[in-house]
Amino acid sequence: MALDVATVRKDFPIYEARKPFVFLDSAASSQKPRAVIDAMTAYYETSHANVHRGVYGLAEEATALYEGARARVARFVNAPQAKEILFSKNVTESLNLVAQSWGRAHLGPGDAIVLTEMEHHANIVPWQILQAQIGFEIRWIPVTPDGKLDLSDLDRLLDGAKLLSFTGVSNVLGTINPVRQLTDAAHAAGALAVVDGAQYTPHVATDVQALGADLFAFTGHKMLGPTGIGVLWGNEALLESMPPFLGGGGMIRDVRKDGFLPDELPHKFEAGTPPIAEAVGLAVACDELDRYDMGEVRAHEVAVTGYALDTLRERFAGDVVVHGPADPASRGGVLSFTFKDLHPHDVTQVLDEHGVCVRAGHHCAKPLMRCLEVGAVVRASFYIYNDEADVDALADALQRCAEFFG
Ligand SMILES: Cc1ncc(COP(=O)(O)O)c(C=O)c1O
CATH class of the missing domain: 3.40.640.10 (Type I PLP-dependent aspartate aminotransferase-like (Major domain))
Incomplete structure (x- = not known):
């Protein structure tokens, strides 16, 4: 990882206030550092x-x-x-x-x-x-x-x-x-x-x-x-x-x-x-x-996104359909997917029960949803305070979700 996440998290009071905290929704709104x-x-x-x-x-x-x-x-x-x-x-x-x-x-x-x-x-x-x-x-x-x-x-x-x-x-x-x-x-x-x-x-x-x-x-x-x-x-x-x-x-x-x-x-x-x-x-x-350096921010995000793409592919193969470019270097820290034939809102609810915050819906992009021929997707998004352990928590929670819905 380009950034030392344990150090970064010390700058964000919410990581002290909520434990455990797996926040994968920064594309909607990022967390705020103490300095701000x-x-x-x-x-x-x-x-x-x-x-x-x-x-x-x-x-x-x-x-x-x-x-x-x-x-x-x-x-x-x-x-x-x-x-x-x-x-x-x-x-x-x-x-x-x-x-x-x-x-x-x-x-x-x-x-x-x-x-x-x-x-x-x-x-x-x-x-x-x-x-x-x-x-x-x-x-x-x-x-x-x-x-x-x-x-x-x-x-x-x-x-x-x-x-x-x-x-x-x-x-x-x-x-x-x-x-x-x-x-x-x-x-x-x-x-x-x-x-x-x-x-x-x-x-x-x-x-x-x-x-x-x-x-x-x-x-x-x-x-x-x-x-x-x-x-x-x-x-x-x-x-x-x-x-x-x-x-x-x-x-x-x-x-x-x-x-x-x-x-x-x-x-x-x-x-x-x-x-x-x-x-x-x-x-x-x-x-x-x-201070974090935008070059490092980007490199960190490519690493986390790459790890997430690999993890979902390895652990769920055909059960997860990821939308967007396959190469993490051509994409930002956003990963939208559908899981089995489950409704994204159901998936998100089960993930939340396992402490993982992601977003589900049309993400204010309904014309794109129609192109993708889906009504909604689950979206996990990464920023400077996310690491491989967050991705693993996401994958573990998806596993629980698969078990829950049989
Ligand atoms: C690509 C894009 N454009 C515009 C917006 C709207 O941003 P805001 O709600 O800050 O106006 C968003 C927010 O999700 C976005 O992702």
């Missing part, structure tokens, strides 16, 4: 005031912490400027922002956008809402039987399209998509490239400039940070050209009875009181991930 929890508590205990409004010292201190967090997040993803980092509630809100701001301004009847069949609903439904409002075509990049994007017809799909929006890593299949190849293809076709980085940034070192996306969204709670904060990065010129999404306080330069003037970046896109403590926590989560 402490930073947020300290902020509330000593430094809280609303930001960007007060001229007293405490408010200025809170503003400095909030804007410092923005700069830290910018550094984490190699964004050229802090003002290009917009804080939102989560990836879902970031992608709704893209659809309602950029999409509403640029799309209409006769236009087309391209999505993929492996998208999370967060990168489907915002476009479908807009489609119902203004009308345009949605084209779909298909998924191959081994769980990769079928790019054989990409040029035709992109022909005349105005936008390509796709996930960096599938939350069901674990597939790591060829982000740079796709952003290049979008640009060659004259389309905007948008990346849903919800499952990418927590696991793969993210350099938004090298990836070539125009807009890149990610979320705090899957990368050791708190819930309630998401990010949208975009380059300055593009964000400047986009109209505001949500309106209210904090995002205006002036308001008169006949209209308003939006504020400068990033405030134009941050209406209302922002997630201040959450930004402070997210900045510390970036520190923590850098």
Whole structure:
């Protein structure tokens, strides 16, 4: 293992509070290190005031912490400027922002956008809402039987399209998509490239400039940070050209009875009181991930996922069908499977009775479920605090499950 899990777990209070604890659901939301929890508590205990409004010292201190967090997040993803980092509630809100701001301004009847069949609903439904409002075509990049994007017809799909929006890593299949190849293809076709980085940034070192996306969204709670904060990065010129999404306080330069003037970046896109403590926590989560080192995080995940693939194959052979690429180096730490002919919810319930937390369902990817011809799957997902013993516990619990259901 690239990381020493016993040492890592000492940073996570939940491993002290719950014993035994086999947590295999980090793709839904990761656990939080003490450093993140402490930073947020300290902020509330000593430094809280609303930001960007007060001229007293405490408010200025809170503003400095909030804007410092923005700069830290910018550094984490190699964004050229802090003002290009917009804080939102989560990836879902970031992608709704893209659809309602950029999409509403640029799309209409006769236009087309391209999505993929492996998208999370967060990168489907915002476009479908807009489609119902203004009308345009949605084209779909298909998924191959081994769980990769079928790019054989990409040029035709992109022909005349105005936008390509796709996930960096599938939350069901674990597939790591060829982000740079796709952003290049979008640009060659004259389309905007948008990346849903919800499952990418927590696991793969993210350099938004090298990836070539125009807009890149990610979320705090899957990368050791708190819930309630998401990010949208975009380059300055593009964000400047986009109209505001949500309106209210904090995002205006002036308001008169006949209209308003939006504020400068990033405030134009941050209406209302922002997630201040959450930004402070997210900045510390970036520190923590850098301390573990994103290269090591990724190597650790490949090792655990490889061990899990081997273990399930060896112990359950034909009884387990794993979805997604066979090679652990082409996938993130997500392992979705079906077990015998059992319903995933039944499997998950028995696993829970044996102390193993995994998730079952459609994982907010119903179009993908239809491609896979399943209604639901069991998903185990790994992060820096998981090791082979967790995988063994999963396999042992699956064995109990097989015995229970005969
Ligand atoms: C690929 C992907 N996109 C988007 C989301 C939505 O994230 P959030 O709930 O933080 O908005 C998720 C969450 O599971 C995801 O896995």
